[in-house]
Amino acid sequence: MTTTQPELAAPSVRQLLLLSVPAVVIGVLSGLALWVVDELGDLLAKGYWTALPKALGVDPSSGWWIFAVLTFTGLVVGLTVWLVPGHGGPDSATTELISPPMRPIVVPSLALAAILGLGGGVSLGPENPIIAINISLLVALVGRLWKAVPAQLVMMMAASATLGALFGTPVAAALAFTGVVASVKGGGALWDKLFLPLVAAAAGSITMTLLAHPSFAVPMPAFTTITGWDVVAALVVGAVSTAVGLVAVYLFPLLHRLFHAIRHPVLMTVAGAVVLGALGALGGPITLFKGLAQMGDLVVNRADYSPAQLTLILFVKLAALLVAASSGFRGGRVFPAVFVGAAIGTLAAALVPAIPLAVAVGAGVMGMTLAAARDGWIAIFIGVAVTANLLILPLLALAILPAWLMVTKAPELLIPVAAVTPTSPRAAGDAGRS
Numbered sequence: 282m283t284t285t286q287p288e289l290a291a292p293s294v295r296q297l298l299l300l301s302v303p304a305v306v307i308g309v310l311s312g313l314a315l316w317v318v319d320e321l322g323d324l325l326a327k328g329y330w331t332a333l334p335k336a337l338g339v340d341p342s343s344g345w346w347i348f349a350v351l352t353f354t355g356l357v358v359g360l361t362v363w364l365v366p367g368h369g370g371p372d373s374a375t376t377e378l379i380s381p382p383m384r385p386i387v388v389p390s391l392a393l394a395a396i397l398g399l400g401g402g403v404s405l406g407p408e409n410p411i412i413a414i415n416i417s418l419l420v421a422l423v424g425r426l427w428k429a430v431p432a433q434l435v436m437m438m439a440a441s442a443t444l445g446a447l448f449g450t451p452v453a454a455a456l457a458f459t460g461v462v463a464s465v466k467g468g469g470a471l472w473d474k475l476f477l478p479l480v481a482a483a484a485g486s487i488t489m490t491l492l493a494h495p496s497f498a499v500p501m502p503a504f505t506t507i508t509g510w511d512v513v514a515a516l517v518v519g520a521v522s523t524a525v526g527l528v529a530v531y532l533f534p535l536l537h538r539l540f541h542a543i544r545h546p547v548l549m550t551v552a553g554a555v556v557l558g559a560l561g562a563l564g565g566p567i568t569l570f571k572g573l574a575q576m577g578d579l580v581v582n583r584a585d586y587s588p589a590q591l592t593l594i595l596f597v598k599l600a601a602l603l604v605a606a607s608s609g610f611r612g613g614r615v616f617p618a619v620f621v622g623a624a625i626g627t628l629a630a631a632l633v634p635a636i637p638l639a640v641a642v643g644a645g646v647m648g649m650t651l652a653a654a655r656d657g658w659i660a661i662f663i664g665v666a667v668t669a670n671l672l673i674l675p676l677l678a679l680a681i682l683p684a685w686l687m688v689t690k691a692p693e694l695l696i697p698v699a700a701v702t703p704t705s706p707r708a709a710g711d712a713g714r715s
Contacts, residue, residue, distance in 0.1 A: 308484020325400025344562030354401025355554020405612025526652020553608020572620030622649030
C-alpha cells in the first residue's frame, strides 16, 4: 500500500493537545461517512436480493437473477460515470488506498457509483472510495474551520480515521502509517508523528463500532499449540497464496486495457457486468459482494463444499475481482482479496486435513493481502484478525518473509496513470483532482 510522503514537522505537546480536537472530529465524521455508505449499500442489496425477488416470486440465488442484477448494476454505474457531474472520480484501478484529495463536487458521483456497486453485488470493497471521499470532504471542511491545520496533516488523519473505521480498530491505521510517518521530514519521536492520526483512527473506529460492530473474525476450531509442521504449512500456504495474488497482478493490466479499449463508460461497465453476471451465475451468491460476510459463510460451512467446489469459488472470485476493477466500477481491491486468501486457506485445509484451519486461513489471507496491498503490516494484521488468534502472529511473521521476497520486485495491483489513455473514461475523473 503505497502512500504519499508529506513534509510535516513534529508538533509540540501543546500543538498535539490542540490538534486533538480536529482529529476527534475528523475521526467521528470519517466513521459516520463509512457507516452511511455501508448502510445505503446494504439497503440497496436488500432491495435487489431480498425484497424484489420475494415480490416477484423468484429465487435470488438463481443464475439468471444474478446475471440480471449485475448487468443492471453495470448499466447504472456506467450512466453515473458518464452523466453525473464528477463522473465517479478517477478510475479506482489507478488509485492507491491513500491519494490526494479530489474537488468536493466529485464526491457525490463517486459515492453513488460505489454504493451502486456495493448493493449490486460487485466484487469490490468500499475502502478506496470511502477513503477518497473522506479525505476530499475533510480537507475542504477543516480548511474552512481550522485554517492553521496543514492540509497534508488533515489528509493523513482522514485516511487514518477511515482505516480505523474500516477495520474496527486503530491498530490497522497505526501499522499502515508507521512507514509513512517515519519518513516525514522533521524531528520528533515516531509516536509524536503517529499521535494525531491515531487519535483520528481511534475516534473513527469507536464511531463505527458503536454504529455497526464491524468484525473480521471468523469462527474456527481452537488452535492452541504450534508444531514444526504448522510452521511448514504457514510457509507453504502463504507462498502459494502470494503466487496466486501475483498471477492476478500480472493479469490486471491486460484486462484493464481490454475493457478500456471500449472507451465509452456505459458500454465498458455493461461489458464488465455481463462477465461478472456470468461469473456470479457460475460461482453462486457466495462469490458476490465485497466478500467479508461471504468469507465467514465459506469457512464456517466448509464441509458443504468439495475441494473442486472450493477451487471453483476461489478462481471465480479472483476473476470477478479483476473484471470489476478493470471495467470502470468504483471500489477497493483489498476486501475481495481477503476472501480469495481465505478460500485458498480453506482449500488447503480440505486437501491436507492435518493443517489447522486457523493456520491455513491466516496464511492464505496474509499472502493474498500482501500481493494486493503490498503492505506487510496490513497483511499480517488482517491474517491475525480473521483468525482472532494471537498464536497465528509468529507463524505469519515468519511466513511473510519469503512472501515478501516474491512481491518486492513485482508490479503492484494498480494501473499506473501513465498507462491510461487520455480518451478513456478515466480522463473525466482526472478533472476531479485538486
